[in-house]
Amino acid sequence: MAITREEIVSVLGPTDETLIAELMATGASFEELREAWAWLNGDEALMGEGRPLPGTRVAELIDLLDVDEED
Structure with missing residues (x-):
């Protein structure tokens, strides 16, 4: 199910x-x-737990959330 505004x-x-x-x-x-x-x-903590690297959709979310300090 797609995320809602309230969940965000x-x-x-x-x-x-x-x-x-x-x-x-x-x-x-x-x-x-x-x-x-x-x-x-x-x-680093997640990698230490042995979790796999993020999938495509999670990586897309990371890109949206990761705001450059220069902006």
């Missing part, structure tokens, strides 16, 4: 409506968003 806010907190729309457009699930957030905020 529950993971990210208050966020930009454009980002919410972009995340929803991926068709990702709530679990995929949570996985992308976990990879973005602690990938």
